[in-house]
Amino acid sequence: MATDRMPGWVRGLLYTLALLVLWEGVGQLRLVAGGALPPPTAIALRLFADWADYPNHILATIQGASIGFVIGNAIALAAGVLFVLFPVTSRVARGLNVAIYALPPIAISPILVLTLSGMAPRVVLAAIGCYFVTMTATVVGLSQTDARAVDVVKAYGGSKWAVLRLVQWRSALPSILSGLRIAAPNAVLGAILAEFGGGGRWGLGVYLLGSLGRGEPDRLWGIGLMATAIAAFAYLAFAVAANAITGTTQAVTVPSSVAKAADRDRPVWQNATIAAASVALPFGVWMLLIWALGVPAMLAKSPAGLFEYLFLMPNSPVAQERLLAALAQTLPMTLIGMVAGLAMALGLALASQIYPAIVRAFMPIALVTQTMPLVALTPLLVLMLGRGYSLILWVTISVTFFPAFVTMAQGLILVPRAALEVPRAYGAGILTQLRLVSLPASLPYLFAATRLTVPRALLGVMIAEWLATGTGLGNLLNQSRGYLDYGMIWTVAVVSVLISVAFYQIVVVVEHRVLDRLGMASTN
C-alpha cells in the first residue's frame, strides 16, 4: 500500500481530514440528534459572522488561564522538588495535594466568585487545575531518574542539590513537559468554569453561558471549538518541546534500578504523626483560608460549622438522608466510570505503540473532549444518549481518560530502547514486546495514571449528574446552589474530597505492595 510510505504525520492528517468530511456529511444531513451536531462549515460560517464578539472574550479567558497557569505551575514545580528532596514533606502534604486535586470546580466556583473579585476566581481555578498534574509529573520525573547517573554524581561527593541540578531536573524534563501539556487545557477549562460562576463581562465562558439559552448549536460549537483551539495550541507547544527533548537523549541502556529514597524504616510513632499531619493539614489550610479571606460565616463553613450543620441542627437528619441517598447513586457510577476510563486509556496507549498514526488522528478528538466545555457538549450528549447511565459513563470517560492516557503513553515512550531490543532479538512481535517489557517497565506510570484518574472520575460523574441526569451528588450540589443552602454546598464539596482521598489512598497501598515486590520505585 502506498500509505505505508507516507510519513506518520501525513497519514495522521489524512485521517483527520477523513473525520472532518464524515462530520460534514453527518451534520449536513442532520443525522445526529436533529441537528445538535452542526456541520463544520456551518460552524465556521457562524464563527465568521460572530467574529466581532470574539477578541475580547478570548483575551479575557487567555488572561485568566495563563496567569493561573504560571502561578499554579510555579507552585507545583517548587512543591514537586521539595517533595522529592525531602520525602517526609510529600507524605505530610499528601492529604492536601489530593484534596486540591479533588476539589470539584463546580462546587467552589460560586464560592470563589462570592469571596474573591475580578480575575481572581478564574486565576485560582486555572491554577488549581494545573497544580496537581504538574506536581505529580515533577515528582514522577525526578524520582524515576536513572540510579546509575545519580551514583556518578554522588561518587564525587555531590549533594542532593548537585544531583538535582546535574541529573534529576534534566531527566525529569520530559515528564514535566508532559505534565504541563495536560495542565494547559486544564487551565483553560478552569478559567472557563470560573467564568460560568459569574462575575465579569468578558470570557468565553461568559459568552457560552449567554448563548446557551438561545438554542444555537452552531454558535455553541464555535465558542467551544475556539476554547479548544486555545488549549490545543498550548498543548501542542509543550508536546513539540517534549519531543525535541526526548528524541536524541533517551537512555540507551536499561536503568537497572531507579534512585530510591530510603524512607521506610521509621518508628511507628513517627509514621503515625506523619499520617495525622497529612490528614490535619487540609483542614488547617481550609480554616486558615476562611480566616484570611474574612468570608462571612454564613457563606463559608468551617469544619466545626459543617459538623454542626450535619449533626446538631434540627434539619440534620434530613440533610444526612439526602447526602446518603446521593452517595448511593454516585459511588457505583464513579467506580464503573473510573475502570472504563482507565481501560480506554490503556487500550489507546498500547494502540499508540502499535498504530501511531491512528492515535495521532484520534488526538484532536481527545483534546476536544478535554476542553470543549462539557456544558456545550452536554446538550448534544443528552440528545444522543438520553439522560441515563450511559451518559454519565461517557462524560466520566471523557474527563478521566485523557490524563491517564498521556501518563501511560509517557511511561511507554520512556521504556529504554535496549530493553525492547532484547525480546526483539528473539523475534518477538510488538505484542510480546509490550507484554514482556513495555507494560512491566511502565508499571509505575500505570499506577500514577490510576491515581490521577480517581478524583476526576468522581468529578465527571458529578458534572453529568448536575447537567443531565438530576441524580446523585452532582444534583444535590446544584439544588443546594439554587436554595442557597451553603451548608449542603460545603458538605458535598468536602464529602467528594474525602471520597477521592480515600480512593486515592487505596490505590497508593496497592501500588506500594506491587512495586515493592517487583523492586521498582513508586512515583508517589
Add this chain to the structure above:
Amino acid sequence: MTKGSGITLDRVSRNFDSRGRRVEALREVSLACPPGSLTALIGPSGCGKSTILRLCLGLDTPSSGSLALNGLSPADATRAGMTGVAFQDAALLPWRSVQANVALPLDVLGHSVSAHASKIAELLDLVGLKGFEKSLPGELSGGMRQRVAIARALVTAPEVLFLDEPFGALDQILRRQMNIELQRIWMETGATTLLVTHGIDEAVFLADRIIVMASRPGRIAKIIDVDLPRPRDRSMFGDPRFHALEREIAEALDGH
C-alpha cells in the same frame, strides 16, 4: 607524588536483606592498597567486587567494619575531589555531549570547566575519541561510551582511582592498547588505583597485587603479588613469568 595511606578496608561486611532473603555480599574483607599502588580485584560474578567500590565511594555503607581513603572517610574523600571512578556500566548522562559528560565531575565539585578545556580535549584524544566531542552518548557504540567513562574518571586528576571493568566492552586489541595507556597514566599520576577486572591477563599486566575473590559469601580467597618490572610493554604478554602468574590466578579462581 602521593600522600596519605592509600585504600584500607578493615573487616568490612555488607549484607543485603531484600524480600526476605539475606545476601552476604561481603564478609569480613580486609585489604590495604598502599599509596600509589595498582591493585586488581578479580573473582566470579556476584562476589562483591562492585560492592567494594561502592563502599569506597561512599555510595553505600558497610554493615560492619570500616574503610578509609588516604585516612579520610569515603564521604570526605569524595567531597574533597580526591577520587575518580569509572563504573562497570558507563552511566553517561544521555542529554550531555561526550565533552560535557567528561566534565561532569568538575560540575559536581564546583571546578571551572573552561579552565579544564584543554585537559578534556587531551583525555578524549587519549581514549581515541577525538572528533566525537559533540556527540551524544546515544550516538556512540558501547565501547566508545566506556572510553568516555574512563576519560571522565581521569578528569579530576584523582589521587585514588576506581575502575570497575573499564575495558569490558572493548575489543582485545583496543583493550591491550588501553592497558598500556592506563599503565602510563597511572605511572605519571601515581594514583592509588583499584581495578576490577574479569581479564586474568589484564590483571597480571597492570597490577602490583591481585586480590582473588570468592563468592557466597563474598570474601578474599588469595592475594598474589606481581613483581614484574615496570614499565611493562607488549612483549610482557609472552613472558614465561607472566604465564606462570596467569596459571596461579586461574587456579585460585577455581578454588585451589
